[in-house]
Amino acid sequence: MSTLKIGEGFEELIDWLGTRGAPVFDAIRSVLTACINGLESALLLPPSYAIITVLMVLAWRLSGLGTAVFTALGMLLIQDMGLWKATMETLALVLCSAMVALVLGIPLGIWAAYSRVVERVLRPALDLMQTMPAFVYLIPAVLFFRLGKVPGVVATVIFAMPPAVRLTNLGIRQVPTEVVEAAIAFGATPRQTLLNVQLPIAVPTLLAGVNQTIMLSLSMVVISAMIGAGGLGEQVLKGITQLRIGLGFESGIAVVILAIVLDRLTHALGKPRARSS
Amino acid sequence: MEKIEVRGLRKIYGGNPERAIALLEKGQSKQQILEETGCTVAIQEASFDVKAGEIFVIMGLSGSGKSTVLRCLNRLIEPSAGSVHVDGVDVTRADRAGLLDVRRRKMAMVFQNFGLLPHRSIIRNVEYGLEMQGLERRESRPKAMQALELVGLKGYEEKLPRELSGGMQQRVGLARAIATDAEILLMDEAFSALDPLIRRQMQDELLELQSRMNKTIVFITHDLDEALKLGGRIVIMKDGCIAQLGTPEEILRSPADDYVRAFVEHVDRTKVLTARAIMRRPESVVHPKDGPALAVKRMRESGTSTLFVTNQARKLVGLVRIEDTLRLMAENKHSLEGALVTDLPTTSPDTPLAKLVAVAATTQIPIAVVAEDQSFLGIVSRATLLASIAGEQH
Numbered sequence: 001m002s003t004l005k006i007g008e009g010f011e012e013l014i015d016w017l018g019t020r021g022a023p024v025f026d027a028i029r030s031v032l033t034a035c036i037n038g039l040e041s042a043l044l045l046p047p048s049y050a051i052i053t054v055l056m057v058l059a060w061r062l063s064g065l066g067t068a069v070f071t072a073l074g075m076l077l078i079q080d081m082g083l084w085k086a087t088m089e090t091l092a093l094v095l096c097s098a099m100v101a102l103v104l105g106i107p108l109g110i111w112a113a114y115s116r117v118v119e120r121v122l123r124p125a126l127d128l129m130q131t132m133p134a135f136v137y138l139i140p141a142v143l144f145f146r147l148g149k150v151p152g153v154v155a156t157v158i159f160a161m162p163p164a165v166r167l168t169n170l171g172i173r174q175v176p177t178e179v180v181e182a183a184i185a186f187g188a189t190p191r192q193t194l195l196n197v198q199l200p201i202a203v204p205t206l207l208a209g210v211n212q213t214i215m216l217s218l219s220m221v222v223i224s225a226m227i228g229a230g231g232l233g234e235q236v237l238k239g240i241t242q243l244r245i246g247l248g249f250e251s252g253i254a255v256v257i258l259a260i261v262l263d264r265l266t267h268a269l270g271k272p273r274a275r276s277s
Numbered sequence: 278m279e280k281i282e283v284r285g286l287r288k289i290y291g292g293n294p295e296r297a298i299a300l301l302e303k304g305q306s307k308q309q310i311l312e313e314t315g316c317t318v319a320i321q322e323a324s325f326d327v328k329a330g331e332i333f334v335i336m337g338l339s340g341s342g343k344s345t346v347l348r349c350l351n352r353l354i355e356p357s358a359g360s361v362h363v364d365g366v367d368v369t370r371a372d373r374a375g376l377l378d379v380r381r382r383k384m385a386m387v388f389q390n391f392g393l394l395p396h397r398s399i400i401r402n403v404e405y406g407l408e409m410q411g412l413e414r415r416e417s418r419p420k421a422m423q424a425l426e427l428v429g430l431k432g433y434e435e436k437l438p439r440e441l442s443g444g445m446q447q448r449v450g451l452a453r454a455i456a457t458d459a460e461i462l463l464m465d466e467a468f469s470a471l472d473p474l475i476r477r478q479m480q481d482e483l484l485e486l487q488s489r490m491n492k493t494i495v496f497i498t499h500d501l502d503e504a505l506k507l508g509g510r511i512v513i514m515k516d517g518c519i520a521q522l523g524t525p526e527e528i529l530r531s532p533a534d535d536y537v538r539a540f541v542e543h544v545d546r547t548k549v550l551t552a553r554a555i556m557r558r559p560e561s562v563v564h565p566k567d568g569p570a571l572a573v574k575r576m577r578e579s580g581t582s583t584l585f586v587t588n589q590a591r592k593l594v595g596l597v598r599i600e601d602t603l604r605l606m607a608e609n610k611h612s613l614e615g616a617l618v619t620d621l622p623t624t625s626p627d628t629p630l631a632k633l634v635a636v637a638a639t640t641q642i643p644i645a646v647v648a649e650d651q652s653f654l655g656i657v658s659r660a661t662l663l664a665s666i667a668g669e670q671h
């Protein structure tokens with residue numbers, strides 16, 4: 001233990017938060033639970049072929065024929081391996097985490113773009129979130145939210161949010177000064193400048209942030225499975241702990257397929273497409 | 278009341294502008310103030326008026342504060358001190374709504390790198406100012422189309438800015454500004470990013486447009502030739518101060534200090550100075566009814582061999598030569614009409630010297646400067662012409 005008792009201090013803080021913050025955590029817990037359950041039902045209730053078709057059409061429209069074919073084959077393979085349910089659970093978890101990360105991260109990024117102070121405060125915080133080993137905040141997450149999917153989402157959000165903040169900030173700061181000046185000179189309010197000029201121009205960078213957030217969410221799948229988040233991560237863990245090499249490999253493949261599909265879909269979002277005026 | 282009145286404008290960057298202003302008033306230099314307060318003085322002091330309908334050029338090198346002055350006019354940059362009255366209303370004291378109104382309706386700005394919205398089509402860019410004025414699409418579209426036509430870009434409505442060349446993009450910037458119907462155009466180095474050839478073309482087009490629109494234009498440039506070409510009046514800025522304010526001719530003919538002198542040294546004055554600037558009042562003229570004797574007397578007095586003849590309304594009729602006049606005297610004629618030469622070199626007062634040279638080369642007699650209604654304004658002799666080109670004061 002250090003002489004400054006950093007560890008003890010942290011423990012006390014967590015204790016205090018656990019008792020005082022209980023109502024807040026309970027509220028967060030029920031919102032997240034609803035979100036995850038909703039997404040899971042949406043993905044699991046329809047027959048798998050319907051979901052595959054939707055994904056395929058999305059891939060085709062957003063990215064192209066190649067991605068569509070890959071999506072279809074990949075998803076069929078997952079189904080064939082008997083991992084459909086686990087994959088959909090993971091997809092629900094990833095989408096829910098990414099949504100929360102973006103809902104928090106994009107406004108923070110905008111705020112940081114407007115204020116140098118905010119940017120300066122946020123930068124080390126984001127560094128901490130990204131570099132602190134995820135296991136360290138898994139434990140408090142469990143203390144606050146108990147075992148299950150919710151702490152999984154919380155841990156994932158902490159890990160996956162930084163690129164959303166950073167790239168939103170960057171995207172807005174990259175808008176040429178003169179373009180912003182032009183908007184203001186013609187009488188745009190700060191709100192109009194943000195909505196009509198800065199955000200639309202920042203969209204490609206912003207979507208790169210969305211892509212990164214989703215990919216990072218996916219990389220937390222196995223770790224969050226350790227606290228009972230289920231899904232593909234659970235299958236991978238089973239493979240490891242029970243030495244079922246085949247299951248582990250198959251689940252790993254499913255994670256990779258999901259990752260590639262999500263990456264191509266969100267990556268394509270950021271590319272300039274045919275303009276709709 | 279002038280269109281824009283700028284008084285005591287100052288801009289100081291840094292933590293303690295009040296103290297910097299106090300020091301400025303004590304006469305300390307930019308450098309001293311930077312050392313003492315850590316503040317950067319962008320504009321030390323600027324006061325000037327812009328008249329309605331003129332092209333007012335603010336010229337200076339980078340760092341002279343010219344762009345800062347321009348941005349203080351619509352408060353893209355908040356001035357540290359001073360006032361900016363537009364049509365008699367102090368913009369620096371306007372509240373949020375008032376300021377937005379000034380920006381939306383009174384002033385429109387054109388930028389060096391065009392400042393177009395890259396994600397919007399050309400026509401939607403031109404509509405931007407109108408959109409800010411709160412116009413519906415069906416009202417703004419025809420106005421925007423008209424502005425686009427005015428700058429010669431009809432047919433490019435649905436292109437994106439990046440699909441256009443620099444010159445064309447700046448036309449879009451100009452159209453966007455014109456479309457708002459604002460009476461004041463603020464042009465920030467509007468042509469500086471363009472190739473020389475395109476730049477000259479845009480300057481000509483601006484002058485042509487201006488002759489039709491009659492806007493009040495504040496034009497920023499670092500290019501003296503551009504300033505002299507466009508400017509009705511020019512302000513030369515140096516280190517955040519006004520070094521000189523005057524018409525192109527005043528600045529060329531009597532530079533206020535060494536800084537301005539160094540600037541104007543290399544200017545091709547034959548393109549800037551006009552006949553009006555160098556012409557002399559003719560020493561004496563005669564009327565057609567005056568007799569040859571009087572004409573000969575006048576010529577003797579002024580030591581010339583020719584004399585211009587005007588009618589009662591001071592319109593130029595022609596000239597007489599000494600030899601013809603003497604012949605008339607010998608023939609005992611009482612009128613000059615028999616000796617009148619009417620085919621003589623004339624020029625308008627706005628003709629640049631470069632063109633006068635060609636005229637002077639074909640004739641020995643001085644060139645008569647006449648207004649459009651043939652009023653006789655003055656004469657330009659070969660000697661005057663050569664001296665002016667050489668940059669001699671007179």
